[in-house]
Amino acid sequence: MENEQHHVQAAVLRVEAGTTLQGVWNGRVYRIERRLGRGANGVVYLVTHLPPAVQPRGGRTAAYALKMGMNSVDLQSEINALQTWEKGWRAVAGHGHARPFLVDNDDCDLHGKRIPFYVMRYIPGVSLRKFIYKHGPEWYGIVGGRLLGKLRQLHRQGLVFGDLKAENVLVNDNGEVELIDYGGLTSIGKSVKQFTEWYDRGYWHAGSRTADFQYDLFSFAVMTIQLMAEQELRERIKTTLPQTRDIKDLIEIARNHPRVRSYEPWLAPALRGEFSSPEEACRLWHERTRKLHRSAKPLNRPTPSWLKWVFVVSVLLLAASIAFWAWGFD
Structure with missing residues (x-):
């Protein structure tokens, strides 16, 4: 019986990339990008929040992690615990330095069922x-x-x-x-x-x-x-x-x-x-x-992606400068 319920939950919570979900109560729209993880009580997806101004164009805005589950009581208990933690953490870190963790919580209609979800910050990785x-x-x-x-x-x-x-x-x-x-x-x-x-x-x-x-x-x-x-x-x-x-x-x-x-x-x-x-x-x-x-030997530190782009642009600018300098002497 438990396995059957698990399969039903997995089927209902399976969402294809590109699907848009709209909150029933808050009205915010999110586009599913990919699945991040799956737990016993739900699935976590990487999503993009689409404000009204970009929804028709499908533009990309802020990325978040969205967790949805079948059991609204379980999910609400999770949200309550997160709110307690965030409140304490913000009190220690200070409001000016504390980026909000919980962004939204709502319900959406999916595969003919009303599914609760909440949205939290996401660090690309x-x-x-x-x-x-x-x-x-x-x-x-x-x-x-x-x-x-x-x-x-x-x-x-x-x-x-x-x-x-x-x-x-x-x-x-x-x-x-x-x-x-x-x-x-x-x-x-x-x-x-x-x-x-x-x-x-x-x-x-x-x-x-x-x-x-x-x-x-x-x-x-x-x-x-x-x-x-x-x-x-x-x-x-x-x-x-x-x-x-x-x-x-x-x-x-x-x-x-x-x-x-x-x-x-x-x-x-x-x-x-x-x-x-x-x-x-x-x-x-x-x-x-x-x-x-x-x-041990020194760490081979991973190069941030932005630094790689800076290097590429610098090389191109150097090449252009050399070409311009050489042209000036022709």
Whole structure:
């Protein structure tokens, strides 16, 4: 029955690129660009907001992430948690420096059904997995530190992300990170609303599913192992009985795999739930990565796309100047 409901939800929430959605109550129009991710309670799409002035021309304006789901109660609970987090975050950052996170929430008519959705800010980027594949694992120390900083912001507001995995993390050209799909966002002390088995400490018999900051740190540790040693992790899960599954399996991979070994001094305490605070976890991660970078070759920093264009234009201008100078002597 549950699988049948999942298939129905997937079919209803499947939207082709180029489709336009209009909010029933607020009237804003969004054009679907592509899917960003899918969770247990909904789908996240990259969309373009089309103000009335550009709708007939199909012009492109601001890009956002739009999440839609079948269960309005679930989605509203998610929106409430996000509003609580944003209010606290804006109080700390100051209104002048805080870019709004939640942009809109409404309903739309899709495939004959009324579907709730909300719209949030979007930072252009690729999934964490694609970023590391493109730029190399040596970049994980910096990106991972920034992700831990994002999680710490949530934890300070009394919230846990819950469903942390590589697919829910976007990274831009500068290595800045953004979380997407807040379906697992849960107040500390309550049962985690949404999770993915591999990253769940209950799955590994390492603790409860009660939301605390250590739950996110556990998921972060498993995600690190998966990104660096996915084949070994899959094989360990495949050959281990559910009742004998243990964090010792994860720590063993971290200790023995060449790409993960350097992070093991941080991963082991995270898996055991030994960090006393999010601040301690962030501080020790930065200390560990600084040691790694001192002993490693310099990072090959990704070049921002705007800088590439500046270089091209500069070359063209130089060529034109040389040609003009040469012409003047003819």
